[in-house]
Amino acid sequence: MPKSAENAPRKKGKKSSAPITIHDVAERAGVAISSISRVLSGHPDVSERMRIKVQKAADELGYEPDFFAQSLRSGATKTIGFIIRDISNPFFGVIAQCCEQELRKAGYSMLLMNSDGDVATESTNIAQLRRRKIDGLIASLVSEDIPELKSTLEKLNAPVVLLDREVVGLNSSAILANHHQGVEDATYDLITRGHKRIAFISGSTRVYTTRDRLKGFKSAFKKAGIPYPSDLVSLGKFDAEFGESETKRLFTLKDRPTALLSGGIGSTAGAMRGLKKLDLVPGKDLAFVAIDEWPMFDVYGQQFSSVYRDAAMIGREAAAALLEMISGGSPRTIKVETTYIVRESSAGGLKAKKK
Amino acid sequence: MPKSAENAPRKKGKKSSAPITIHDVAERAGVAISSISRVLSGHPDVSERMRIKVQKAADELGYEPDFFAQSLRSGATKTIGFIIRDISNPFFGVIAQCCEQELRKAGYSMLLMNSDGDVATESTNIAQLRRRKIDGLIASLVSEDIPELKSTLEKLNAPVVLLDREVVGLNSSAILANHHQGVEDATYDLITRGHKRIAFISGSTRVYTTRDRLKGFKSAFKKAGIPYPSDLVSLGKFDAEFGESETKRLFTLKDRPTALLSGGIGSTAGAMRGLKKLDLVPGKDLAFVAIDEWPMFDVYGQQFSSVYRDAAMIGREAAAALLEMISGGSPRTIKVETTYIVRESSAGGLKAKKK
DNA sequence: GTCGTTTCTGGAAACGTTTCTATTTTATGC
DNA sequence: GCATAAAATAGAAACGTTTCCAGAAACGAC
Numbered sequence: 001m002p003k004s005a006e007n008a009p010r011k012k013g014k015k016s017s018a019p020i021t022i023h024d025v026a027e028r029a030g031v032a033i034s035s036i037s038r039v040l041s042g043h044p045d046v047s048e049r050m051r052i053k054v055q056k057a058a059d060e061l062g063y064e065p066d067f068f069a070q071s072l073r074s075g076a077t078k079t080i081g082f083i084i085r086d087i088s089n090p091f092f093g094v095i096a097q098c099c100e101q102e103l104r105k106a107g108y109s110m111l112l113m114n115s116d117g118d119v120a121t122e123s124t125n126i127a128q129l130r131r132r133k134i135d136g137l138i139a140s141l142v143s144e145d146i147p148e149l150k151s152t153l154e155k156l157n158a159p160v161v162l163l164d165r166e167v168v169g170l171n172s173s174a175i176l177a178n179h180h181q182g183v184e185d186a187t188y189d190l191i192t193r194g195h196k197r198i199a200f201i202s203g204s205t206r207v208y209t210t211r212d213r214l215k216g217f218k219s220a221f222k223k224a225g226i227p228y229p230s231d232l233v234s235l236g237k238f239d240a241e242f243g244e245s246e247t248k249r250l251f252t253l254k255d256r257p258t259a260l261l262s263g264g265i266g267s268t269a270g271a272m273r274g275l276k277k278l279d280l281v282p283g284k285d286l287a288f289v290a291i292d293e294w295p296m297f298d299v300y301g302q303q304f305s306s307v308y309r310d311a312a313m314i315g316r317e318a319a320a321a322l323l324e325m326i327s328g329g330s331p332r333t334i335k336v337e338t339t340y341i342v343r344e345s346s347a348g349g350l351k352a353k354k355k
Numbered sequence: 356m357p358k359s360a361e362n363a364p365r366k367k368g369k370k371s372s373a374p375i376t377i378h379d380v381a382e383r384a385g386v387a388i389s390s391i392s393r394v395l396s397g398h399p400d401v402s403e404r405m406r407i408k409v410q411k412a413a414d415e416l417g418y419e420p421d422f423f424a425q426s427l428r429s430g431a432t433k434t435i436g437f438i439i440r441d442i443s444n445p446f447f448g449v450i451a452q453c454c455e456q457e458l459r460k461a462g463y464s465m466l467l468m469n470s471d472g473d474v475a476t477e478s479t480n481i482a483q484l485r486r487r488k489i490d491g492l493i494a495s496l497v498s499e500d501i502p503e504l505k506s507t508l509e510k511l512n513a514p515v516v517l518l519d520r521e522v523v524g525l526n527s528s529a530i531l532a533n534h535h536q537g538v539e540d541a542t543y544d545l546i547t548r549g550h551k552r553i554a555f556i557s558g559s560t561r562v563y564t565t566r567d568r569l570k571g572f573k574s575a576f577k578k579a580g581i582p583y584p585s586d587l588v589s590l591g592k593f594d595a596e597f598g599e600s601e602t603k604r605l606f607t608l609k610d611r612p613t614a615l616l617s618g619g620i621g622s623t624a625g626a627m628r629g630l631k632k633l634d635l636v637p638g639k640d641l642a643f644v645a646i647d648e649w650p651m652f653d654v655y656g657q658q659f660s661s662v663y664r665d666a667a668m669i670g671r672e673a674a675a676a677l678l679e680m681i682s683g684g685s686p687r688t689i690k691v692e693t694t695y696i697v698r699e700s701s702a703g704g705l706k707a708k709k710k
Numbered sequence: 711g712t713c714g715t716t717t718c719t720g721g722a723a724a725c726g727t728t729t730c731t732a733t734t735t736t737a738t739g740c
Numbered sequence: 741g742c743a744t745a746a747a748a749t750a751g752a753a754a755c756g757t758t759t760c761c762a763g764a765a766a767c768g769a770c
Contacts, residue, residue: 047717050719066757072427072725088445088449112455112465130419424725429727
């Protein structure tokens with residue numbers, strides 16, 4: 001008798017467990033599935049009567065289009081990849097937070113991946129994101145000159161926004177901080193206070209961040225007309241281990257520095273550990289300026305001078321630039337200012353000098 | 356002769372631009388597409404000869420299965436939702452970082468969403484994740500007793516791991532910190548030092564975190580046999596604004612507290628701002644214990660006593676518990692210890708008391 | 711009333727997989 | 741060498757959408 005069952009592989013017994021598809025809505029509204037799709041995606045060629053009928057059926061059933069079916073067919077995934085070295089770094093945390101907020105407003109979701117500062121992991125992550133057909137990528141890359149990097153990013157076939165990085169020849173947007181301005185101001189202030197032996201610790205010169213900071217460091221000395229202490233410049237990694245060991249090394253030199261600039265949050269943390277172990281107090285035994293702050297720095301790091309940049313703005317700008325590219329805009333480079341903020345730790349260090 | 360071309364609408368002209376599909380591999384290997392799928396997904400019923408042939412063709416073409424097609428068909432998305440109040444909070448940052456690392460190792464990607472501490476945003480996020488058919492969810496919820504919360508989570512149809520939350524009746528795993536132990540130890544230490552008027556600021560009692568901390572706070576007074584200062588307990592929100600305003604209120608009371616415990620990173624930041632504005636110095640004008648640390652606290656917060664819990668471990672355990680459930684394991688509750696760490700700020704506050 | 715336009719709608723073909731079923735091949739036991 | 745079972749393969753039907761195409765209805769103009 002129920003021969004129709006033969007043609008209906010869709011099980012009807014289950015009630016709430018089987019998800020509602022576009023077919024169910026079509027059946028309920030008594031129209032074709034293509035019409036459902038048209039109404040729900042706001043296609044112009046739809047009569048008012050149809051629109052109401054479909055909307056009603058969809059609402060009554062609580063229909064939610066399947067994300068994967070949509071993506072498979074349309075190609076758009078509404079997903080943005082976000083690759084960062086380490087999300088536990090609170091500076092990146094703020095960027096991620098603000099960025100995600102903006103993307104979410106625009107209907108996009110964020111796929112978060114840590115590269116752990118490792119080139120191989122980074123490249124695996126990018127490959128993974130390609131397979132996931134992301135609509136765009138925001139990334140703070142480990143390095144700029146990795147052989148396959150450019151082509152790997154191009155193969156993504158999606159717009160890219162780089163955070164504080166310059167990959168030559170890559171047609172991407174970038175949010176670049178104007179590091180040299182803040183660092184120059186800070187360095188020049190220290191020189192004005194009488195320092196000559198100023199140490200500078202930061203990451204590798206293979207990334208824009210370090211190069212631009214170094215530029216500011218050097219130009220301050222130039223401006224002051226005194227030689228720049230190349231033996232006190234230590235560039236390698238952004239992490240705390242490097243910061244600590246280099247601080248220890250530099251501050252046990254025979255002709256030890258009287259001031260220190262540390263580049264980045266990790267670096268600063270390491271530097272402070274190192275100083276503590278050497279029993280040197282910032283603001284007293286040496287002048288100290290941290291490059292980059294993190295949320296609540298005003299509270300936790302009250303005494304520390306800094307070169308500040310606005311992480312929240314970086315996150316927002318990155319999202320904005322990416323969304324713009326997704327909707328057809330062309331890549332652009334956005335500069336973000338940095339500011340030297342003077343606090344107690346800018347003082348100190350000079351009494352130790354023999355006059 | 357090449358009649359087969361008739362059946363091949365697939366354009367052959369394009370070279371690198373058209374992505375390689377399973378059909379291309381099948382054609383190259385001269386086998387059916389189902390065989391490709393079987394080989395690549397490690398199906399047992401495959402001959403060695405076939406395996407080699409397919410692998411070779413796939414490698415040569417650089418074939419990468421389309422993620423969405425796989426998910427659509429198989430139902431598994433290899434994607435984990437991660438909902439957190441605020442990723443810029445470094446405590447959450449560490450959890451997210453470690454968690455993502457573990458998930459990535461197991462082949463899963465993390466979809467990050469901030470709820471901004473807002474119930475409506477949180478529920479929108481969960482809905483979004485449902486549409487994306489995530490394989491699992493790790494969440495630090497805003498509150499536990501939102502009317503539709505339980506059913507919303509159940510509708511996800513995926514295993515859930517809650518961070519420091521208890522949703523009654525929900526069949527989920529949970530990573531719960533043993534807050535009361537650390538808080539009791541800290542409070543008792545303060546009492547032992549002579550404090551009676553100890554203030555306690557934390558979030559709402561609608562979440563486990565606060566309830567368990569309060570339990571420890573109360574039990575310390577009970578243990579000491581002195582009455583518990585209910586007028587100094589302020590429970591509301593975890594954010595800095597609340598922490599600051601409540602600190603100001605409590606420390607301008609007529610019979611003002613001599614010690615303060617602040618619950619959570621945001622709260623601690625607010626408390627410290629408040630104290631600064633009142634010109635009260637922790638460790639001198641009052642005894643102070645921060646609940647929760649963040650990365651590099653040993654450096655930046657050297658002087659602050661704390662109730663510590665291991666964020667990295669929480670992240671790892673959350674990932675492990677979720678993966679376990681995904682592969683069929685049953686939900687479980689994991690307890691994470693907290694430790695009272697005594698530093699300079701535990702002293703102070705008592706000289707101000709009239710004897 | 712007929713003929714073009716336009717507007718709307720239904721049907722069906724994608725999208726790129728996995729998985730079910732049926733069929734062919736190979737192995738096994740006598 | 742034959743029947744039977746087991747292993748391996750091919751073919752086709754999903755999965756749930758969007759989008760192309762063709763045809764139907766509606767609308768004027770003649």
